[in-house]
Amino acid sequence: MVKKIFLFLLIATLISCGSSKPTIVTTKKPVGWKYSKPIQNGSSSKVGTQSTSKPxxxxxxxxxxxxxxxxxxxSNxxxxxIPASIILAQGILESGSGQSDLATTANNHFGIKCHNDWTGDKIYKDDDxxxxxxxxxxxxxxSYQDHAMVLTGKKRYANLFTLPKGDYKSWAKGLKDAGYATDPRYPEKLISYIETYNLSQYDAKVLGKQMAKEETKVLLQDNFGADESSLYEIQKGDTFYSVSKKFNLTVEELKQKNNLTENTLSIGQKLIVK
Incomplete structure (x- = not known):
């Protein structure tokens, strides 16, 4: 009898210990649920969204x-x-290619201040x-029209109009000497824009000096007997300035090597660069 009682107590103890085992909980995902990895977009991340616009x-x-x-x-x-190259270079520099506060809020692309003769609308900003x-x-x-009026109407700019219309370097220096800007590097900045973006091509179009494609091909047909390895073929977007920088030359050295005086280049044209 005692053995039966002892066996009963042992079985009850074992059952009690087994029931204390922790319950495992599983989470079942809803039907149709799918993991979506966050898409990185700049400094923030959003699930399932991505901007398609590129600055x-x-x-x-x-x-x-x-x-x-x-x-x-x-036209101006x-x-x-006034050389078109100078007008465009000033517009690019003064307006930040049309993105400056002065250009976007006042349509002023040339940084022209009011002065005593101005009777139109005004805007006030910190400058000098x-x-x-x-x-x-x-x-x-x-703004473009007023820029022309300022240069042609003020005596201090009169000497500019004695300069050759195709000589953008002299015009750039002349503007600084006449007091258009206080930046001592103003001429160099204008010249850099003109040569980087080949703005002198617009001067050539107005002056009627743009070379015909046929003439260009004849002029550059044999490249003065240069070896093919020393030539560079002009690609879309190339300028004298960009090519000269690529081969560690100055623009003048590049022109001299190729016996060129014009500022225009044609796609497919080959230049001696070594």
């Missing part, structure tokens, strides 16, 4: 600016005698001094 580079914005305003620049060159007065226009074309 334009400075280079793209500048080419877009040139495409938009080269016609008005050439024909009417007022605090809270300076700048001219405000209804549209950008008015």
């Amino acid at each position: 334009m580079s400075t280079n793209e914005m500048t080419y877009g600016y040139i495409a938009q305003y080269n016609s008005v620049a050439m 060159m024909k009417t007022y005698g 001094s605090a809270n300076e007065c700048f001219r405000k226009y209804n549209q950008a074309s008015e």
Whole structure:
């Protein structure tokens, strides 16, 4: 009898210990659930969303600016005698290719200040001094027109119009000497833009000096007997400035090597670079 009681107690103890084992909980995912990995988008991440817009580079914005305003620049060159290359280079530099606050809020692409003779709208911004007065226009074309009026109407710019229309370097230096800008590197910046983006081609179009493609092919047919390994073939977007930098030359050295005086290049044209 005692053995039966002992056996009963042992079985009860074993059953009690087995029931204390923790319960395993499983989570069943709803039907149709699918893991979606967050997509990285800049500094933030969002599940299932991704921006398709890509910000334009400075280079793209500048080419877009040139495409938009080269016609008005050439028109002003024909009417007022200001090189189109200088007009465009100043517009790019002064307006940040149309993206500066002054350009976007006041349509002022040339940093023209009010002065005593200005009776139009105004906007005030810090520049050389605090809270300076700048001219405000209804549209950008008015800014281009006023730029021509300023250069042709003020005596201090008179010497500019004695310079050759195709000599953009002298015009760039002349603007600084006449007091258009206080930046000592103003001429170098204008020249760099002109040569980087081949803005002198618009001067050539107005002056009627653009070489015909047939003439270019004849001129460069044998490349003065140069070895093929020393030649570079011009690609879309190339300029004298960009090619000269690529081969560690100055623009003048590149022109001398190829016996060139014009500032225009053609796609497929071969230049001696070594």
